Amino acid sequence: MSTYLKQVKRGISSNPSRTILTTLGIMIGIGTVVLVLSAGEGFKSYINAQVDAFGSNTVIIQTSVPASTKSRNSGSDGSANNSASNAVPITTLKNRDVLDMRSLPNVKNSYGAALGQKVVSYGNISKNTFIFGADSNRFDIDKGVIEKGRGYSSDEDRSLAQVAVLGHDIAVDFFGENDPLGKIIRVGEYNFEVIGTYARRGSFGFSNDDEQVFIPITTLQKKILGVDYLFYAVAELSDNTKADATSLDIADVLRRNHYIQDPAKDDFKVQTQAQSLDTFNTILRAVTFLLIAIAAISLLVGGVGVMNIMYVVVTERIGEIGLKKALGAKYNDILYEFLIEAVLLTLLGGVVGVLGGAAGAFLISKVAQSFGFAWAFVVPLWGVVMAISVSMIIGIIFGVFPARNAARMDPIQALNKE
């Protein structure tokens, strides 16, 4: 084996720039595959973080335009039928629903939430920002970490207290290095006491928790929005493996409360974490598949390039092949020599491609992180193993024809070419 490698090294080193050009197609192909897989994993980590942001083991209850209304309104495919993205507000999800679902055996905790938008000011700084209202229970479920002070209590929630917990960035904007606790900010026409601030979270899709003001849900409903409904609710489960059964139970509770007999007329949608992830994973798989299919074309072209150059190499070394045959090289000796050379060429391309793809994925993760996305840099090991194997298999597939040509060569004709 080491003598084969010596031969191959001699062959490759005879024309290094041609070697690099030959493997370029493989480098690009393998690089793309690794980049797509790694970026996919990064995106998945981001989505997981986003889904997990509502808390582990949770199901989300969103309001939803009933099917009958929906078909009249838009005839859309049902993917955009939550009321937040719809002109028709659904006003039926109430605090009572949140309390009732909490009495189900597998529901450990729950909260309802609503969102408003107001000008918030402190001193001469004012910002138009989202005001997020939720039950005090949210502090037990949500993953956000209170950095300074505390969250509001259920008593404060019930008594419409004007207290606020600030997102990390807005707290810095208002108070800089100063202690924000006990300061009074203005939200719309009301004064609120700052009782806590969040640690930095990073943004999740279209909403950025770091820029928001968090206040008790009843305060938001009664004093800011003037409504009595919720935008969505979250239930935390004791046993997430029973998530599907529990979401059916929750749906039953809501139907009873909303006087709905026909599930087709539901004005809400209960989604487990697995279901949320499923949607994303389906899209991710489709996109990954598409990009890898494109990369496969590059691999094919790269493989043909390697085959082409191996034919050239065989022609260049006809005299050498003749000599080796005269010295006793058998069919397989010559075949393996050229096959190993082809495989090492594609392997070289594969290794460089893996490094390049990983570097690209690292850059993407850094760029995403700089925009505040919780995007992890992950190079899946199975992807690397697959990429390296594929590059070697390409070497075998596209190297075998030129190698067979070489091995079949008639020693005298080959010798006379010298």
Next chain:
Amino acid sequence: MLIQLKNIIKSYDNGGVVTNVLKGINLSVAEGEFVAIMGPSGSGKSTMMHIIGFLDRPTTGDYLFDNVDTKNFSDDDLARIRNERIGFVFQSFNLLPRTTVLDNVALPLQYSSKKGDAQARAKSALEAVGLGHRLDFMSNQISGGQKQRVAIARALVCDPKVIFADEPTGNLDSKSGSTVMHILERLNNEGKTIILVTHDTSVAMHAKRIVTIRDGDIVADEAVAEAERLHSKEEEEA
């Protein structure tokens, strides 16, 4: 008998026109002989050497090597014979470029079933041709005469019975050529069978027997008298 050719015919079919390059060669070579095959170009001497050296197969006729009929040998069987029983020395040396002298000589051992310590064997073969001090030189860093001696070392490394030398002095100046011929003579004295192909009479005179071939037939097969051999050598050295 080491080599027995019985009525060997080699013909080529060029689009319906059949050319007989060898027209029924009968030749026997015993172990330890030093035979020169002479003839003008186009006489068929190279084709004959290729057939005797198992680089080519006859169209018809029998070839017994070491008293074994080789007719039904596979390509890999022939490769094994070339590797273990035969050493080749070519006119244009045919060394691998960008490869050390030592690795060039060790090359046949790579294809051998009994490799042993390849480096040590290659080293002793190089010492036998007086190049023990050039082991790590690249094959393009040495002179033509040295290249041909490396080629002889390569032919020797598997300890073959026969050495085929095809115009071994053709690309050399007379001094290097005579060194190469003396090495071949010495190997013959040590018991190796040597078959030399040449068109140069003075080179052929180093052999003990000259077979002349013309138009695909052996036209002369005569022993070289000891006196003539010495005479030719003196002439060469003068």
